[in-house]
Amino acid sequence: MNTASRGLLSLLVIGCLSACSGENAEKSAAGAVSKAVELAKGAATGVGKGVDDGRKASTSADGAQIVTNGAELRAALNGKVLEATPAEGSVRVTLGFENAGAAPVRVTELDSLNNVTALDKDGYACTTQTVEREFTVPAKAKLKVDASFSCSGKNVPATVRVFDVEYAVATQS
Incomplete structure:
Protein backbone atom coordinates (compact mmCIF):
# COMPACT_ATOMS: atom_id res chain seq x y z
CA MET A 1 0.00 0.00 0.00
CA ASN A 2 1.59 3.34 -0.98
CA THR A 3 1.84 6.46 1.18
CA ALA A 4 -1.21 8.17 -0.38
CA SER A 5 -3.37 5.11 0.25
CA ARG A 6 -2.18 4.86 3.84
CA GLY A 7 -2.89 8.54 4.41
CA LEU A 8 -6.39 8.24 2.96
CA LEU A 9 -7.05 5.14 5.04
CA SER A 10 -5.82 6.89 8.21
CA LEU A 11 -8.06 9.90 7.60
CA LEU A 12 -11.08 7.67 7.01
CA VAL A 13 -10.46 5.62 10.14
CA ILE A 14 -9.80 8.70 12.33
CA GLY A 15 -12.91 10.43 10.97
CA CYS A 16 -15.07 7.39 11.63
CA LEU A 17 -13.66 6.70 15.07
CA SER A 18 -13.91 10.26 16.32
CA ALA A 19 -17.68 10.25 15.75
CA CYS A 20 -18.29 6.80 17.25
CA SER A 21 -17.49 4.64 20.22
CA GLY A 22 -17.53 0.94 21.03
CA GLU A 23 -19.30 -1.35 18.59
CA ASN A 24 -20.10 1.48 16.16
CA ALA A 25 -16.41 2.42 16.00
CA GLU A 26 -15.53 -1.20 15.14
CA LYS A 27 -18.15 -1.31 12.36
CA SER A 28 -17.06 2.08 11.02
CA ALA A 29 -13.38 1.13 11.02
CA ALA A 30 -14.14 -2.19 9.33
CA GLY A 31 -16.21 -0.43 6.67
CA ALA A 32 -13.52 2.20 6.03
CA VAL A 33 -10.77 -0.39 5.73
CA SER A 34 -12.97 -2.55 3.48
CA LYS A 35 -13.61 0.39 1.15
CA ALA A 36 -9.90 1.32 1.12
CA VAL A 37 -8.91 -2.25 0.20
CA GLU A 38 -11.61 -2.33 -2.49
CA LEU A 39 -10.30 0.97 -3.88
CA ALA A 40 -6.68 -0.24 -3.90
CA LYS A 41 -7.59 -3.53 -5.60
CA GLY A 42 -9.65 -1.71 -8.21
CA ALA A 43 -6.81 0.71 -8.91
CA ALA A 44 -4.29 -2.14 -9.26
CA THR A 45 -6.59 -4.03 -11.62
CA GLY A 46 -7.15 -0.87 -13.64
CA VAL A 47 -3.40 -0.26 -13.97
CA GLY A 48 -2.87 -3.83 -15.22
CA LYS A 49 -5.72 -3.53 -17.72
CA GLY A 50 -4.39 -0.16 -18.87
CA VAL A 51 -0.94 -1.65 -19.52
CA ASP A 52 -2.50 -4.50 -21.53
CA ASP A 53 -4.72 -2.15 -23.53
CA GLY A 54 -1.80 0.20 -24.15
CA ARG A 55 0.43 -2.60 -25.39
CA LYS A 56 -2.29 -3.86 -27.73
CA ALA A 57 -3.23 -0.39 -29.02
CA SER A 58 0.31 0.64 -29.90
CA THR A 59 2.67 -1.05 -32.31
CA SER A 60 5.53 -2.86 -30.65
CA ALA A 61 9.09 -2.14 -31.80
CA ASP A 62 9.15 -5.39 -33.79
CA GLY A 63 5.54 -5.09 -35.02
CA ALA A 64 4.41 -8.10 -32.97
Missing part, protein backbone atom coordinates in the same frame (compact mmCIF):
# COMPACT_ATOMS: atom_id res chain seq x y z
CA GLN A 65 0.76 -8.90 -32.34
CA ILE A 66 0.20 -9.08 -28.56
CA VAL A 67 -1.70 -12.08 -27.17
CA THR A 68 -3.04 -12.04 -23.58
CA ASN A 69 -5.92 -14.56 -23.61
CA GLY A 70 -7.06 -17.86 -25.05
CA ALA A 71 -9.21 -16.47 -27.87
CA GLU A 72 -6.28 -14.42 -29.18
CA LEU A 73 -3.92 -17.40 -28.78
CA ARG A 74 -6.22 -19.71 -30.77
CA ALA A 75 -6.55 -17.08 -33.53
CA ALA A 76 -2.83 -16.33 -33.82
CA LEU A 77 -0.95 -19.60 -33.23
CA ASN A 78 -1.25 -23.36 -33.63
CA GLY A 79 0.14 -25.18 -30.61
CA LYS A 80 0.81 -28.68 -29.33
CA VAL A 81 2.83 -30.53 -26.71
CA LEU A 82 5.99 -31.82 -28.36
CA GLU A 83 7.49 -33.64 -25.39
CA ALA A 84 6.99 -34.32 -21.68
CA THR A 85 10.08 -35.54 -19.85
CA PRO A 86 9.95 -36.68 -16.21
CA ALA A 87 12.82 -35.43 -14.04
CA GLU A 88 13.48 -35.47 -10.30
CA GLY A 89 10.30 -34.11 -8.69
CA SER A 90 9.02 -32.48 -11.86
CA VAL A 91 8.09 -32.87 -15.51
CA ARG A 92 9.62 -30.68 -18.23
CA VAL A 93 7.08 -30.04 -20.99
CA THR A 94 8.06 -28.64 -24.36
CA LEU A 95 5.26 -26.94 -26.25
CA GLY A 96 5.53 -26.05 -29.92
CA PHE A 97 3.81 -23.02 -31.41
CA GLU A 98 3.49 -22.27 -35.11
CA ASN A 99 2.87 -18.79 -36.50
CA ALA A 100 1.60 -18.88 -40.10
CA GLY A 101 1.08 -15.10 -40.10
CA ALA A 102 3.15 -12.29 -41.59
CA ALA A 103 3.87 -10.59 -38.22
CA PRO A 104 5.52 -11.88 -35.03
CA VAL A 105 3.18 -12.96 -32.21
CA ARG A 106 4.07 -12.16 -28.59
CA VAL A 107 2.27 -14.20 -25.93
CA THR A 108 2.45 -12.34 -22.59
CA GLU A 109 1.50 -12.68 -18.92
CA LEU A 110 2.17 -16.40 -18.81
CA ASP A 111 3.68 -16.20 -15.32
CA SER A 112 0.62 -14.69 -13.64
CA LEU A 113 -2.86 -15.82 -12.59
CA ASN A 114 -2.15 -19.50 -13.32
CA ASN A 115 -2.19 -18.71 -17.03
CA VAL A 116 -0.07 -21.82 -17.62
CA THR A 117 -0.87 -24.99 -15.74
CA ALA A 118 -0.83 -28.73 -16.23
CA LEU A 119 -3.62 -31.14 -15.34
CA ASP A 120 -3.30 -34.81 -14.45
CA LYS A 121 -5.58 -37.46 -16.00
CA ASP A 122 -8.20 -36.80 -13.31
CA GLY A 123 -8.23 -33.03 -13.94
CA TYR A 124 -6.21 -32.06 -10.85
CA ALA A 125 -3.86 -29.12 -11.36
CA CYS A 126 -0.14 -29.65 -11.07
CA THR A 127 2.09 -27.04 -9.47
CA THR A 128 3.72 -24.82 -12.09
CA GLN A 129 7.43 -24.64 -11.25
CA THR A 130 8.86 -22.65 -14.16
CA VAL A 131 7.31 -20.82 -17.08
CA GLU A 132 8.52 -17.93 -19.21
CA ARG A 133 6.88 -14.56 -18.61
CA GLU A 134 6.36 -14.17 -22.36
CA PHE A 135 7.59 -15.50 -25.68
CA THR A 136 7.58 -14.28 -29.27
CA VAL A 137 7.04 -16.53 -32.28
CA PRO A 138 8.58 -14.94 -35.38
CA ALA A 139 6.49 -14.52 -38.53
CA LYS A 140 6.08 -17.72 -40.57
CA ALA A 141 8.05 -19.74 -38.02
CA LYS A 142 7.79 -22.20 -35.16
CA LEU A 143 9.04 -21.84 -31.57
CA LYS A 144 9.60 -24.34 -28.76
CA VAL A 145 8.66 -23.18 -25.26
CA ASP A 146 9.58 -25.08 -22.07
CA ALA A 147 7.76 -25.18 -18.75
CA SER A 148 8.08 -27.47 -15.75
CA PHE A 149 5.42 -28.81 -13.42
CA SER A 150 5.16 -30.92 -10.30
CA CYS A 151 2.25 -33.35 -10.42
CA SER A 152 2.00 -34.98 -7.00
CA GLY A 153 2.45 -38.71 -7.44
CA LYS A 154 2.03 -38.53 -11.23
CA ASN A 155 4.87 -38.83 -13.74
CA VAL A 156 3.42 -36.91 -16.67
CA PRO A 157 0.41 -34.55 -16.88
CA ALA A 158 -2.39 -35.38 -19.30
CA THR A 159 -2.95 -31.80 -20.47
CA VAL A 160 -1.18 -28.44 -20.45
CA ARG A 161 -3.41 -25.36 -20.37
CA VAL A 162 -2.24 -21.98 -21.69
CA PHE A 163 -4.87 -19.38 -20.78
CA ASP A 164 -7.99 -21.49 -21.52
CA VAL A 165 -6.51 -23.45 -24.43
CA GLU A 166 -5.72 -27.07 -23.59
CA TYR A 167 -3.03 -29.15 -25.30
CA ALA A 168 -3.03 -32.92 -24.82
CA VAL A 169 0.15 -34.64 -23.69
CA ALA A 170 0.77 -37.80 -25.71
CA THR A 171 0.98 -40.92 -23.58
CA GLN A 172 4.38 -42.56 -23.52
CA SER A 173 4.61 -46.25 -24.25
